[in-house]
Amino acid sequence: MNKDKKEKTITLVGGGVMSLTLATLINEILPNLQINILERLSACGLESSDALNNAGTGHAGYCELNYTPADKTGNINIDRALEINQNFEASLIFWAYLNKKYPFFNTKKFIKKTPHISFVSGGKNISFLKKRFALLKKQPLFKEMIFTENPKIIEKWSSLLIHGRAEQENIAATKIDHGTDVNFGELTKQLLRVLKKNKKFKLYLDSETEDIKQTEDHKFKITFKNLKAGNKNILSSDHIFLGTGGRAIAMLQKMRLVEAKGYAGFPISGRWLVCDKVNLTKQHNAKVYTQVMDGAPPMSIPHLDLRVINNKRLLLFGPFAGFNLKLLKFGTIWDFPGSIKANNILPMLLVLFKNLSLLVYLIKQSFMNHHLRINELKNFFPLASPSDWRLLNAGQRVQIIKNCPFVGSKLEFGTEVIYTKNKKLAALIGASPGASVSVASMANVFENFFSKKDYQRLKKIIPSIGIDLNKHPTTLKKIRTKTYQSLGLW
Template sequence: MSSIQKATDVILIGAGVMSATLGSLLKQLAPEWEIKVFEKLSSAGEESSNEWNNAGTGHAALCELNYTPEKADGSIDITKAIHVNEQFQLSRQFWSYLVKSDLIHNPQGFIRPLPHMSLVEGENEVTFLKKRYKALSAIPMFQGMKFSDDPEKLKEWMPLVMEGRTSTEPIAATKIDSGTDVNFGALTRMLFEHLEDQHVEIHYKHSVNDIKRESDGLWEVKVKNLTTGTVEFHKTKFVFIGGGGGSLPLLQKTGIPESKQIGGFPVSGLFLVCNNPEIVDRHHAKVYGKAKVGAPPMSVPHLDTRFIDNKKTLLFGPFAGFSPKFLKTGSNLDLIRSVKPDNIVTMLAAGMKELDLTKYLIEQVMLSNEKRMEELREFIPNAKSEDWGVVVAGQRVQVIKDTESSKGTLQFGTEVVHASDGSVAALLGASPGASTAVNVMLEVLEKCFPEKMFEWKDKIMEMIPSYGISLAANPELFHEIQESTAHVLGLNDKQQVHSM
């Protein structure tokens, strides 16, 4: 049985943090627009946004060493670090606006203050970290960062990491207290509760099976109600595909020229999770190391304090794996089905170029639990196997595309693909992902509704005061925003801060 539904203004596919963010922005900018959301699972934020499926880091380049590469002349390139930090500031501002406007509540339910640290070992790496510290400290967003190569000071900062360390290699770390732990699953659920209050139709257990352009210019979205088996057809002016790893197959179904020559490579993840409360209580930070030579950016090891279900926990990883599924709840045929005549050459070219990645993934898949523990002991020398278990994290689909300089290039970022007329957009890629959701969704608005941006600008500036402004070049504005958002989000609340 099929039913034809009336046309709506906006359809959002996927009930993750990206759709939640775009829907929340649109409800502020165009409250009269009708919005429908379709999600194949039974609730919001169950795939990539779920708190167990990502690292929960408020990615602001405070500790992520891969955002500050060393150039050939030995200097540190901080361009990406500044860019990522400014993007995260946009998210903080929008979340603060929603809290101040009483649209979402209890911010400590999704964001908490947590020191961010970078840890390196070896003379060359210590020199690199010191140069990075000096370069970043001159920028307003990174002021307050501390550097130390004194083992006694490092014991104060991270006692669990330093205890039992016998290496004679030089060791150093940076520490900044303005970092955050973000529960993106909780945030996503809060945003969808808000959208329901704003009369947005949210349909769970509804799978989108096809998207095609009608002769009248509208998009027809074919949806299967997984509870009743009913097939429904919904027409809309605008479609956003925010289905995580499932976005690429749906983008391909649109047939837009921009969807051609794009492929995807799925990578799964594992974390070690500590099940000993005494160990968990002795660490309070996110500590990021440096990826090993030849390893991809996704492999950066980190030891993370997390707050999940109001309980403090400790995770280490990620360990990569391979599954042909594009979603944790996907099909083993996802990768094969994504190979099309228009992207097969691109995919093959990437396969030839990424032999190191293939080798790395094979090695990761073959790791035993004891081998994983050996990697953990590089961070926690005294770690005991019986204190740690394994949790399977989410699937990430890395974008493969042709660039001006190369065919079949594997991308390690987040990318918006949109039709030339702005009637459909899809989000592809992974990290820094959810942390920069507001910036990415503003990009969707700019690309898909350019004629509306002048009309919307004042409201956007009310919600996000630094929109279109460089905070690196405006330290006074940055400090004002940092202070106000910290106050609204409870990041200065002494009850939230665990003193070390």
């Protein structure tokens, strides 16, 4: 049965990259569906998806050492890196498809080839990187990775990393040339342009969703307020996607969904050091990640990145974590207190108790001054000068706290989708690897919302879905050659 004929409306709450991606997937396969997007701000993509609110790393597992953790005996698990790499491949394929189909969809404006480097110092970290490299190099997905312990070679990759560094310091690095920097804010805008071509698409700006109720005819009644005019409106919808970023858990709680019971969210704000000095930006042409600091959460792994936004080169270093009570950058200080409920206060307290090192880390980070931040930067760029760098607020991250059977409460660092039992409502929670895997995450929502036949049609557009590319090197080569050439990555 083609559900397109039966199901007429889908409403996406939140106008970030996730909702826009899901809406575009639907638009390609089921253009006759009524697609509504409700966004509380006066434009889409201004929260976490905006260019400098995130790091813009096309997460593919190339340089992020937290995706290949080592256990106590030193064994490295590469499964997460393989999974994220394949999921990012789905994003690249979909963007290349849109690039070919729509003349105004210009991937050059939001995706830039930027080498991904992992850079470490000291015997223990070098031995980890060597082992990681040996494992990854054997994988078809990672076969272009190179490793060196030679400072002269690393200097060619980025002179900032080497100049001023003690000669006797042991260092090592790996590099993949076809890494990417992605401006997810620009991507969001371009997806919106695709959607606006469809007469059945409707965007409601300045429209904050206040309440969602399931009705007896198995639909949803959505109440939203126009924040400019002050009046309330109602929409009826067959499906709902909550792409409300940091507010997703709070919204699910408000709906009293059993599926959201025991979930909580803990806000962690982010800040970058930013530099636009041309003499420095031209010396660094990569995204360089290192090991996470002791006690820090995995998403706080420090990195020094070249960003190119609106043709302007910038260096970005961080993230520095902090604590404030907002669940969204443009939220209020009542967000977090309002999300504490009888069913999640215990998991939250248990998690804080189990992760005291995280708490200490957050307190230390919150009290850092400019001088201390520059000292951190000097681990990457020994000659960094405080006057070249300024502090910028990034987006707000909400760390998921989950009550798991047998394990108890724990912090989750992934990107997760919660569904209602009838699979008519889906909500995205969590941050990393986030926007990079938006296409794979949203294809999964598509599969749950629509018929098998429709999902098969989607797979024709994104042929990597459902295939383990690492186990099919010939297919991988074929797909990568076509996609990467069209995106200018090869």
